[in-house]
Amino acid sequence: MVALCHNRPVVTAFLILLLRSKHEARWLFLLGKSTCHPQPLKQVNRGCSRIKFAMSAQSDLAAAGGAFLIGGDLSVNRLGYGTMRLVGEGAWGEPVDEAEARRVLRRAVELGVTLIDTADAYGPEIAERLIGETLAPYPPGLIIATKGGITRQGPAKTEYVGRAGYLIQCVEMSLRRLKLDTIDLYQLHRIDPRTPLEESLGALKLLQNQGKIRHIGLSEVTPAEIEEARKYVNIVTVQNRYSLTDRRHEATLQWCQQQGIGFMPWYPFAGGKQLRPDHPSAAALVRIAARHGATVSQLSLAWLLARSPVLLPIPGTSKVAHLEENVAAAHLRLTTEDWAEVEAAAAQPGTASP
Numbered sequence: 638m639v640a641l642c643h644n645r646p647v648v649t650a651f652l653i654l655l656l657r658s659k660h661e662a663r664w665l666f667l668l669g670k671s672t673c674h675p676q677p678l679k680q681v682n683r684g685c686s687r688i689k690f691a692m693s694a695q696s697d698l699a700a701a702g703g704a705f706l707i708g709g710d711l712s713v714n715r716l717g718y719g720t721m722r723l724v725g726e727g728a729w730g731e732p733v734d735e736a737e738a739r740r741v742l743r744r745a746v747e748l749g750v751t752l753i754d755t756a757d758a759y760g761p762e763i764a765e766r767l768i769g770e771t772l773a774p775y776p777p778g779l780i781i782a783t784k785g786g787i788t789r790q791g792p793a794k795t796e797y798v799g800r801a802g803y804l805i806q807c808v809e810m811s812l813r814r815l816k817l818d819t820i821d822l823y824q825l826h827r828i829d830p831r832t833p834l835e836e837s838l839g840a841l842k843l844l845q846n847q848g849k850i851r852h853i854g855l856s857e858v859t860p861a862e863i864e865e866a867r868k869y870v871n872i873v874t875v876q877n878r879y880s881l882t883d884r885r886h887e888a889t890l891q892w893c894q895q896q897g898i899g900f901m902p903w904y905p906f907a908g909g910k911q912l913r914p915d916h917p918s919a920a921a922l923v924r925i926a927a928r929h930g931a932t933v934s935q936l937s938l939a940w941l942l943a944r945s946p947v948l949l950p951i952p953g954t955s956k957v958a959h960l961e962e963n964v965a966a967a968h969l970r971l972t973t974e975d976w977a978e979v980e981a982a983a984a985q986p987g988t989a990s991p
Contacts, residue, residue: 697749717752719951727792782822799829799837811830921982
């Protein structure tokens with residue numbers, strides 16, 4: 638570690654190799670600022686392994702994934718954090734470990750995550766409450782994006798509701814739980830087929846005019862649906878299911894890239910399926926990841942960051958150690974040939990294709 642005296646900060650780099658066995662290496666590339674009095678290292682236990690992280694108030698590790706300008710005026714680090722997994726199974730109920738959930742939120746900010754995605758349906762209401770209680774008042778530059786338009790009747794049981802009165806109530810309650818005066822990015826969680834789109838978006842436009850919403854996004858939509866929505870409001874982001882092994886929304890991603898609209902891929906690990914040994918592409922991806930000193934989850938996140946400049950991955954977790962592993966993926970760099978090999982490995986029978 639290099640440092641200059643007289644308290645002049647310099648950028649230092651820490652390359653830490655973690656050998657979990659003689660067959661596997663895991664790396665974390667941590668970037669921070671140092672002075673004549675370096676910050677102490679903190680050790681985080683994970684199973685039988687120890688990962689050393691540089692603890693610095695200047696940590697901005699997520700920035701290595703690049704930045705994106707949402708709506709032309711909200712600059713965020715592209716690698717964000719999604720909060721659905723903070724709550725109970727099926728997005729229902731309290732966290733298994735609330736103290737750890739709060740540590741995850743604080744650690745995400747320490748690591749330079751500037752985009753945190755949530756929804757009133759996570760819990761329901763619990764994820765928003767945790768964010769407000771743990772992080773407010775928010776540090777400058779931290780964007781909290783939330784969603785409304787889904788009701789939850791139990792674990793993994795949902796119904797879409799897009800009525801104007803309901804959405805207005807959703808926004809008002811989200812503002813209260815998140816301890817905000819304005820929600821920087823509010824997303825219609827799903828288009829309700831029983832309610833005219835003009836009514837749903839008209840309610841959000843009203844709240845936008847009142848200063849309670851800054852920007853509006855959509856979730857699980859096609860280019861045709863985005864075009865229809867733009868007749869009523871300006872759409873700055875789309876949140877669709879998308880990952881290395883599930884590219885059913887490839888056409889929507891390409892359309893968003895042409896339009897300069899942010900694309901937030903949820904289920905970036907295909908809901909964890911592509912990390913399981915029985916997944917069709919698992920063995921090949923494990924070999925490639927190990928060759929680069931990474932995990933399959935890190936490889937998958939790095940692929941998203943390399944795939945398109947409008948992709949804003951929001952991987953979720955309820956564990957600090959997993960969060961740190963995810964953020965480290967922002968530093969993984971592969972060649973064009975390497976990524977072609979990754980895509981070929983992912984395109985195994987049984988995986989979703991464009």
